[in-house]
Amino acid sequence: NLSRWGIFVAIMIARGKNASDLFPAVVKNVACKNIEVKKLVYVYLVRYAEEQQDLALLSISTFQRGLKDPNQLIRASALRVLSSIRVTIIVPIMMLAIKEAASDMSPYVRKTAAHAIPKLHSLDPEQKDQLIEVIEKLLADKTTLVAGSVVMAFEEVCPDRIDLIHKNYRKLCNLLIDVEEWGQVVIINMLTRYARTQFLNPNINVSITHMCESEPATLAKRKPYVMDPDHRLLLRNTKPLLQSRNAAVVMAVAQLYFHLAPKAEVGIIAKALVRLMRSHSEVQYVVLQNVATMSIKRRGMFEPYLKSFYIRSTDPTQIKVLKLEVLTNLANETNISTILREFQTYIKSMDKDFVAASIQAIGRCATNIGEVRDTCLNGLVQLLSNRDELVVAESVVVIKKLLQMQPEQHSDIIKHMAKLIDNIQVPMARASILWLIGEYCEHVPKIAPDVLRKMAKSFTNEEDIVKLQIINLAAKLYLTNSKQSKLLTQYVLNLAKYDQNYDIRDRARFIRQLIVPTDKSGALSKYAKKLFLALKPAPVLESPFKDRDHFQLGSLSHLLNAKAAGYQELPNWPESAPDPSVRNVEVKDSVCAERTVLTGPEGAGVLLLQTTRGSSNMQDLPKKRPKTLTKKNPLLLYLKNQKSASESESESESSESEEESEEESEEESESDTNVRKKRVRLDWNRIPCIINFDQFDMNKITSVFSQTLAPSGSIKMYELLHRIKGEGLAVEYCFSRQPFSPEPNMVAVQIQFTNNTNSETKNLHIEDPRLQSGMRIREFAEIGLQPSESVTVVMGIDFCDSTQAANFQLCTHTRKFFVSIQPPVGELMTPAFLTENDFKKEQGKLMGMNEILEKLTLGEKCVNEHVIVERVTATANLSRVPCGSDKECRFAGKTVSSGCLVLVTVTTKEGGGAQLTVNCEKMLIGTMLVKDILQALSQ
């Protein structure tokens, strides 16, 4: 049984057993049909190929065949396994395969090619130059699938070739939000380095003010700092990723902001980082390390979140210690009392390592903040009577450091500590006390010799550091109080002379020469007192995280505080900015725009422009815009724009500055599931009428967008109220096929009233609509009609994507008429703009029950494509989708109310036959549409 056998081999590998003897038997199954066995054979092959090179070669041809397979997934997996086989002989084959795959049609295969690059590079570094060419090619790829993988390859093969990034910088920034999470991390880290080489330090003014206060002239000479728009683009496009669920992405964005953003903006990352503190303890560990570094440089950023760093009894020790570090860094005059209170609780903890760290933290707070030094010192002295020896020892060490700052006032503390020497056994603490007594022996002249006496007694049993301090103490006493301590000192030095540790023997010899006057004693002994009793500078208690930010935050090297292999230094900001034009991308001018109106993903009426060159269209547009559009209902323009965001933004800004046209355009790149679109919102402000639809000039709008908006030249009018029945009032309506701007999911109905009587008709309005559930109606404002006047108004009806009639009463000041509007199915939709590929993709999703196929014979007049297009668009409000074949016409639309896609395909055949395909999620709409189009085409 092949499959069981495969499982057996897999288990062997997983357990780390050597299964290489089975190699020939396994490899012959490489072409096996069973997929699971096949996969396991691959696993086996990759694992042992290095050891059994000759045999591995037998399998290569299978993969080479796979590389030519029509299925992209098979091509990809063949490349994946082939490139994983670590046999140098096949390097040329791999190289060829990678090159070929890099220009494959399928983005998935190209992604696999990107993955294969580092594999080949590690197998044979000599291929580097060729691989860089492939990387360059793949970097230009426009799909999100490839972006992450190729940047990863770039980082491994040629991280220093920053020039390859220039042309792709803006594209990468724009794609970023849609790249998969892991790719985002790699790209953000790479872009951080890139930005450090290409842009100016945004905080340059701040640092200059600090440094050159004395020379205001230099400051004035400097040009004011203006952020490069590309720099801004990067900051803006990474910001939403702070909300990622992936901690690595959040950290990557945080470090980017820390290293690149102006001081005022760095603050936003604090919240996201604090959020990560609620994640797994390993994540907390890494985040806290980075927060600790950041909190030294930018304390204010984390101050509002002080309490989030409070320690929980359930935290692992390493987390507690890091939190303490952060709390200490955040301490300042205002919050120190709360922090100290918190520290007091920590000292009672059962976790001794943590208590020790807390005591040290108190010490650091005391040195940094002068006001609380005495309070801290008192608190620490109280701890000296603690029962736990570790606590006492740690306190002693910290007190020693604190006392050094102001020893005069604290001789009582020194006395107290001298008493402790009998009980404390921790060597570090003993050494500290001895040093203290020696250093300040003049403050405690009575006790010091006594301590030395005790120590001389126990000298042989002490630890090395204690012994050294005893010698020091003896020497200092000898110099200040030789009468009492001369003999003791001699004794101690004699003991030390025969100590096992050569350090101690050395020290004893050195000190004896220095302090005991003999005939041979050199010039130095004169200065012995100066040497030993010099004023020592107080120690500075520093955070171990100080200056760690020269490593890129979030990196392994930062965490270890040592350069890891393959770490790329974070470059310093350049003095002057390199040429920003290197990032410009040339675009072809020739492609013209195609425009259509559709219902966007949000269900809003939007105008979609697809253009490969955004600038000209965007600037032209405001000039074309109709003057009589409603005010509060901006049309949304979707620009599917392949130009970079920064450019389009700067352009929209420039048009903004021409404020006489007072449109407000704001630009944001929107993450859409299918396509990335730039969205430009144009707000036409100055037009006064809001709901006064009778002034709504349809013809003007239609003329602006006539090529696309109303594809069928004539609009069919329906009768709502006949002249005779309406006693002189005639009402007709038509579906104007305009987006109804107050409510995007309503169908706009244009109603024309004609007053055929001799008297004025007043208060014409709608009353008492009786609608199916879900349907809604937006009435027009009340109007009046002069004799033989004709007025057109627009009302909106949400038909809920059904062809049910909307019934209502039309009231004048004298009469009421019951009328109803029933929409043909084709009017329930609005054109959707799709590319050929999108169309196919969407069609693929709407198969099965959502697809209706119908054969038909074309009518006599349907002789060419043009007529078919005309007929279909007259029947239904759809837009034409570009299509390569002239036998096929494709149309796409969305239902107005719910935005379901409606896809129509008409395939003509020889001899007047044709096939109609309608794909729509709403089967009812599909069926009715088929009927209508059939009728239109077979006439």
Add this chain to the structure above:
Amino acid sequence: MIHSLFLINNAGDLFLEKHWKSVISRSVCDYFFEAREKAVEPDNVPPVIRTPHHYLINIYREKIFFVSVIQTEVPPLFVIEFLHRVAETFQDYFGECSESTIKDNVVIVYELLEEMLDNGFPLATESNILKELIRPPTILRSMVNTITGSSNVGETLPTGQLSTIPWRRAGVKYTNNEAYFDVVEEIDAILDKSGTTVFAEIQGVIDACVKLSGMPDLTLSFMNPRLLDDVSFHPCVRYKRWESERVISFVPPDGNFQLMSYHISAQNLVAIPVYVKQNISFFETGSSGRLDITVGPKQTMGKTVEGLVVTVHMPKVVLSANLNATQGTYNYDPVTKILVWDIGKLNPQKLPNLKGSLSLQSGAPKPEENPSLNIDLKIQQLAISGRLGSFISVGCDSLPAGPCDKALLLLTLF
């Protein structure tokens, strides 16, 4: 990037290894064992260990150490996040992530690891894609597989990998279209001895179980989104839409997933639902002590408190506890020094009380610190953040077309 992965259990047995590049000898784990020994508690093992030639990044989950070997610079969080994703995938596939389930399903585990990383770089980590590639085991299927010799590996090609929305499988069909949303909120609070709140915050997550056909596009809106202080989203959520309109718009993955997590920090909002009166004292002589704990309801808004558990970390000198509980059961573990009192449902009429004596190691000095108490509880049908939850509305931008005419959206809150 990630070079190799070793799975090590609590006892220090290495039971699975996987290499994505050339093979690294398992002796590299000796450095890990050394650190493990030094750390005493498994929680305290440093996540990043440096060895002469490699770096070991490890996580500890479900009593298993996932130890990965790194050779070059890589963001540590990248690896940690990935390892957690691996553990979550195992949990998703086998119901739990334990040594025995991994050993039982070693082939699937191996296949999963093979698909998740390529040359050390994450390839497919979305559960929807993985399930297309490798089917999760079920009892029925494993029986069929043994008899017929067929496999767990999907016969179909994984088209999900090609899609721009990799988190969703294509061609999903359900007879009943349902979507459930669970809002789970947790209070995280530190109280001092007298019961005053030192620090409190509310964390919430919205877990979703979406079983809708086709490509549904959903929106979720809150009546009061300003309450949400800090949010993080599943990648399917459109960030821009949230930033501009405060509406969560997304094409959901198929099945269970965590849609978002949020944070509410306004301190005055947080009402702690219970109070605890505790008195734990140790006598100077006689090596014994007293313990008296009472739990009562505080602000529960008329809801019952369930699953109440009080955990006390006793000082090391406490040998045993002789207690009497008016409700629930207690258990003192003399090895870990943890006293667990499982109360269950809180009855406001008769407050549960735990009382009795503690015996200490004779001769040992009286412990000076008061032990800290951890209290876990559950309240159904109540959002602590109050105003947020009751106004959640779910909209469906494009209703999926299934065999049934109307898509049914069920909303279970809390």
